Amino acid sequence: MSGSGALMTVHVGQCGNQLAQAFWKSMVDEHGINERGQTTHEDDMNDKKDLLFYQADDDHYVPRAVLVDLEPRVINGMMQSPTFSNLFNNDNIFMSDHGGGAGNNWASGYFQGQEVQEKVMDIIIREAENTDNLDGILFTHSVSGGTGSGTGSLLLERLREAFPKKVIQTYSVFANSDPTQTTDVVVHPYNWVLSMQRLIENPDHVVVLDNAALHRLAAGKFKTDTPTFDHINSLVARIMSTSTAMYRFNSSVCPSIRYLDLAPFPPMHFIQSAISPVVDPNENFTRKTSVADVTRFLLKPTSMMVSTASRARPNDCMLSSYMFLQGQIEAHTIMSAEQNVDFAIRRPPFYMLKPLRMMHAPLSPYVKPQYKVSGLLLNNSTSVAPLFESLLTKYDKLRSKKAFLDKFEKIDNFSLDMMDDAMHIVTDLLDEYKAVVQKDYLTRGL
């Protein structure tokens, strides 16, 4: 296997496709491509457009993206906008014939997905076969609704079967689990548990995007009490953009997603993220940023974009993390920052290594950033467990009351055993998170 291969994105459901909009808008800007897929700048040697785009016969660039939804509203809305109407390959868009959606029901989404999986997989496999060297798949969805969680879960299973050796990295939006906030989807704990099983079993990494945390961050930084999806999606787009910048702009340190070793102990592969600074793209940024400031902020437990960040436990450990720093940074600055932070990081007691890797991620040569230094932390830490515990608690509450189960049971082929199995798997996961902070983790059971 060699070098820097290509990536494909699969966007499922309303949330997944809204994220697609934000992400691909960011991608065309960063790669100097206009709405017609034509380059707007002279090519920079380090700009690897072919990582996420391919060139059509007329040489215009087309995103290597597959858009899937069971109802047409979001995708149609996207395709009508001037930004995307001429950009995407229409053959890569799948919308269900009946267009009714999944009704925020995982089972509906899952089993509708089974009906349409052949067509969707055909699209995905075709795209994969047209690529010289596919390294991985980026998958966006939410786990709280119906299509993204249910159909998304099914597609994750199919993707893993079809591509056993490719890296599957999901950007999974978790419902607003903040107890002070309400959510539209009452049954989201069920959807979440059922999705979690597939998220545990199939992808290599799951970037946990906690809606509550995103909401709070957006509200704070964008100076609004009611941040819109655009606000939140822009944050997610930034996470996705920064986390792929190494491969897209020819970094020799981490040239491919394959070299990202975020999950030493599967299934503990749920990744928290933090970004700094958070700015409204429409505002002028006047604060001075430095590597030290950004590093310090990113490593604060409360910076993680999960709503349970404040509930980090004293024995929570970092299993594996990557800090991507972008901007006008001298190499020796990162080296000294790395040496300084080493002492502040807690790791499992049996670890003889440093779990945090800090590196300079390249920036787009075509877009001038608002800030001198920025960063993204992808953190595989046991501190994500409280989020799952919280969601599991909510699930237990609902499940014990058998609330809204009928909506699921009425879906053909669905059984409550699936929920129970999923719950056990999630429980096992939480046990793993507890065990990994113990000294005898490696030798237990021997």
Next chain:
Amino acid sequence: MLSSLSFLINGEINDQQQQQKLRNLQCLYMINKQKPIRDDNGNPFSAQDLSDDLNQRIINLKLDAFQTVVTDILDKLKFHDEALHYFVLVATFRLPDEKLEKTLIELSMQQNLMMRIDGKYKRRLYSEPLEHDNIPRLAWDISPVLKTLKVAEIDKPVMPSEPSEVKPVDEWGLISRELRDILCCEELNLSAREGQPIEFFHLKSSIFFKNLLDMHRGVSSDLFQLDGDNHFYQAKPCRIDEWNLTTTRTVLQKHLFLANQLLEIVNKLKHHFVSSTTNSVRILIQRYLIDEQQIFSEYIDSSLGSSVNIQFEHIVGAFPSLNLQSSDSNRFEVLDHIYETVSAHYHVIREMNHVVSRMNDYSPILLNEMSFIGSQSAPQFYSRQMWRRLNVSLIRFIVNKLAEMLTTPDAELMELLTDAGDAKQIKDPSIWQRLNPLTMESSQCIDEELANRVADLIIGYQFFINDKKNKSYKSDGSTFAITDIQDAEELELFAKTPHFEKILDGILSELDVNSTDENLDELSNCIYKLLDQVPTTTLVEKYSHVVLDKSVRFFEFLKTFFTSAYIHLKNRTFFSQNALDTFKCEKLHRQGYDAEFLKTVGYDMKSTMEDSFLTVNAPEPLNVFVSAGVTDIYSQVFTVLNMLHTALDAVIETRNSETLKHEPRLRYAFFHMNTTVFAIRKNMLTLIEAASETLKKTLDFNKSSESRSSHELLNVCYRAHRKFIREVAGALMLNSKRGTTARVIKLMVSSVSLASKACVQGDAVGAEKQYQLFQSHLLIFLDQCRLDHSRYPLYRSLEIGSDEVDGRKSRSSSYSDDISCRSY
């Protein structure tokens, strides 16, 4: 004899006075022995030469009809008496044309040898010249030239005295005045001492000076003759005007000695001369010496009052007069002045003999310095002038040569430049000198800085020529101003134009060959003017600019290629020329590596170094940046990073392995190996990146406020790249004193690969074993890291083992203490 001689000259045997007969005999003797006709070199003409001359004179006098008469007479004479034959030829040579013509016609007619018919002279048939004892009577009269026995005017004519008439004592009983005069007579004393009559010259000053000066210029005369060993000697005792024999002899001794020294050295010099050579300096020196001989001779001619055909009027005219013809001048002083002048000439010629005999040891610069010193410090005016003329010749030569070297591609460089062999032999070599280590000698007359600048410019010009020939790039209107000379061909043509000659003449016109002012900077000033006016300086500067831009791109390519190209390799473990070629064609250009430089990367099939098998064969002048040592470092960078990357790939293969699903320890082991290898690789790449940033900053010349030429910036480039390479070598800890980092890394990588392979094959035990080996190798690696105090902090976190319960490393950890102990 007397009668035959008398008959030959006068015809009838008459009762000529004995004295006259004796006088004629004396003439005959003197002409044959002592006063032949000599050529310009003092060599006597042969009889044949004189015959030919006489024949030509007869033709010129339109006396062709009398040719046979003359020939018959001379042939008979030659047959019977060669001495008489020669005597007649010499006397006839000295006979003026009008007398010859008149007497030839008269006596030929008188002797019935010729007749006149219809106004034309014809030979009378069957007529023969009159003979006496086989000696023919001459048909022309040579007696007018036989009356030149008169001695100096100042001598009072002395009638010969009969010895019997000399009274020894006077009436007072004292030695008589006559006897006293006889006893005091130097010549008589000399004759008495030698026991035989003596002959001596008594010359006027003017004749004497001519003979003396002829001797000094190697021409023999009646007074100074050459013996069999080619040494001058005084042929007879001599008096000069009022000087007696002794005075004259005493004065002439040192002149004879000097003349012989000079003759000897001139002959030695001629022996060293070569008729054809490619050595321009030798030709210049030979020309100079020939000219100096000419100048010396013309100075003598000028002093003697002969101003015909003075070639070096402008030089000779500036010489002080020797006062040979002035009646007021003191002869002793004049002779001393002559001696000093000739001595000065001799000393310079002697020095030059030494130079010519060891010509290859002398460079034009050294000779120029020598001649400058001579022109300032030689004791005598004439020698200072000689050195000055040499100095000027050399300055002209050097300037013209430099002009040629700076405008003509095929100019011979080694006439002014020397090959240092290695750039390390040159102090602070420029970029061009690193490629071609030529230097120009410096001296008192041209300082080291200027000499280096000139050498540098010449070499830069050569590279410019070669680069254009290779057409590795094309200059267009944006590269060179359209109104300037654009390329080497134009420059070469320009150098052949009168305008260029005018430039050179303008530079050299200020050189005054007669100047005696001290001017140490004359050569340097001329060279500065040349450099200012020759377009080469501008061309090379522009070329340097192009090379500078290319160099910056080249560095970018080298750094990018060697730190990342291996990522695109399909098979990292097997590398060959074919693989490299395929690799380059298919992949790398698409990956954005500069195609122009990609083709410079090659595979060294003969390399015995496992870690160093890539080569960079950059075209000139970029190859100056990639010496064998530098390429070796780049190649090792490629190899080491490739090895580390290979290890990462090996670990990736294990991710979905069944073995790991049930072996958390092994999972951790692979995570540890992956993290360690990743960290090592990242640190190395980061250090290389840091070095690259420094390099880029240094090469960001646009931001520099200092205005420097592109040529100077190329030198900055070179040093910056060297510094970069050193830092890269440091980043990979390639310093040999620190052990073989590459080998240790190879062992670590090997362990990782073998562990991965075992894992994929389901051999957990084997994988575990390899992991243990990996840890051992890691410890060795860390041991090496500790030797590098500046870089060790980067690798400290890789140390195995921790003493903290919560797994957090602390600053007070015994680790660091342990490490500090272990490092010494």
